[in-house]
Amino acid sequence: MPILKKANWRVQYELSASSGLRLGVCEYRGVRVLHNASVPFVYVNYEGDSSGPFTDELKSKSQKIQIREIMLGFDLRCTYDFYGEDYQYEHVWRFHQDGQFGSTIVIQGPGEEIAGHHTYHLPFRFDLDISGASGDSFQRKASDGQWQDTPKEGRHVPIHAATTNDWRVIDKASGRSANVRARPRDNAEMWALKYKAIESWGSWGSAGPGAPGTPNSVPAVYDNNQSVQNTDVVVWYIAHIPSVERVTACGPWFTLSGYPPVVLDDEDHHHNDNHHHDDHDH
Amino acid sequence: MSKVELSHAVVLKILKRHPEMQAIGKNRTRIVLVRPKPAHRGEPDDSQLVVGVQDYDRSRPLIALLDAKARKIVSVQPSPASFQLSEEERKEAESLTAQDRRVRRFLGRRRMNPLTRLYFPRASGASPQNGRYAIVFLRPSANERHYAIVDLSARKVTEVLTRRGLTGR
Secondary structure: OOEEEEOOEEEEEEEOOOEOEEEEEEEEOOEEEEEEEEOOOEEEEEHHHOOOOEEEOEOOOOOEEEEEEEOOEEEEEEEEOOOOOOEEEEEEEEEEOOOOEEEEEEEEEEOOOOOOOEEEEEEEEEEEOOOOOOOEEEEEEOOOOOEEEOOEOEEEOOOOOOOOOOEEEEEOOOOEEEEEEOOOOOOOEEEEEEOOHHHHHHHHOOEOOOOOOOOOOOOHHHOOOOEOOOEOEEEEEEEEEEOOOOOEEEOOEEEEEOOOOOOOOOOHHHHOOOOOOOEEEO | OOOOOOOHHHHHHHHHOOHHHHHOOOOOEEEEEEEEOOOOOOOOOOOEEEEEEEEOOOOEEEEEEEEOOOOEEEEEEEOOOEOOOOHHHHHHHHHHHHHOHHHHHHHOOOOOOOEEEEEOOOOEOOEOOOOOEEEEEEOOOOOOOEEEEEEOOOOEEEEEEEHHHHHOO
16 A cells, blocks of 8 residues: 655555545554545435435546645545546545544535435444554543443444534543544434454445445444444444535544644645655556 | 455355355355455454355355465355445346346437446335345436346346436436
């Protein structure tokens, strides 16, 4: 996998055969954050189940990954245009020099109808690696604002205002955490799972007949009520986007806590960059 | 990630030696996915491949872990979820669609201009319908559409939907 060192980040990335622009190991200021992350597929269904649902693979004809320098950070960007103009997606992985990062998919549509009667369901999978050694725990922010352990695998929905982190994966030994915020119009849900090999292999695009998040689909089929405390935690963030929200963006946003102090450097790109290309062909 | 690459033919040969795969006997199966095993903490991963196999006769996906260096299967188990269509399945679905009388009538002399995706038929009763299906979008012009539903287990087109049939509008 190519490696990009920029804005205090070291990011492995690759364009996969069918599940888009995937990340491998990512470190912030030399400390592990992610083991890998991807958007395995997109699931589309129609209101009233007039027909069965189908999936879109995230494939790019051009196979081009764009690296863009932005204010206080950088983007990795790819267009998924395999199915043509009517079914296009854009994917942006954004990293900021203070440790914020996120994965955003722009749904271009319009798809097969223009009256807003279908829904896009997008699973975002993150194998976070805060402790680096299977010592992570999943917590949710309770209504009183306190972080609470979530003992077992399962589904959660956001309960806080758009600017608040609802969940976090924390290494209690070091105090480091990755905090997750749902995008307000994502109709989002979050699943916390213990890492399992078969779940990891499913990141290559395995799908179920139901929409992601329902009992007969991913990630629920990998939930067997295991502990998500002091273990390898994988989170699946699922956005459910009605097509009436045409040309819309979705995806979670992360901030880091307890990582090495931020070094803000407005001229970061002048000396901390071994990739000076705007585009990177594969 | 695996540093060893094997052809589908070699993967198939290795798979057939495994007892679990031999137990499938003469079922119609096909390799639908071969990917490097995603690396994981502390696991040996530089020579392993994840292989997805579709057993069409029993309508179930299997997932095998293959050691490409040792050329042997590490494990085989049912997959709780379906794999995306392989290129071979995509071509088969489009070929079956092209032969369908309803499709030929719709297209006339025009090109099919197909787009093919993994499809899940509507549930019948409480449980989802078994099988492995593709949906082939027929796009002879910018705005005209029909959709062929292809049962890849039975190797036949089960339905040809209009836009209204697909979208309900």
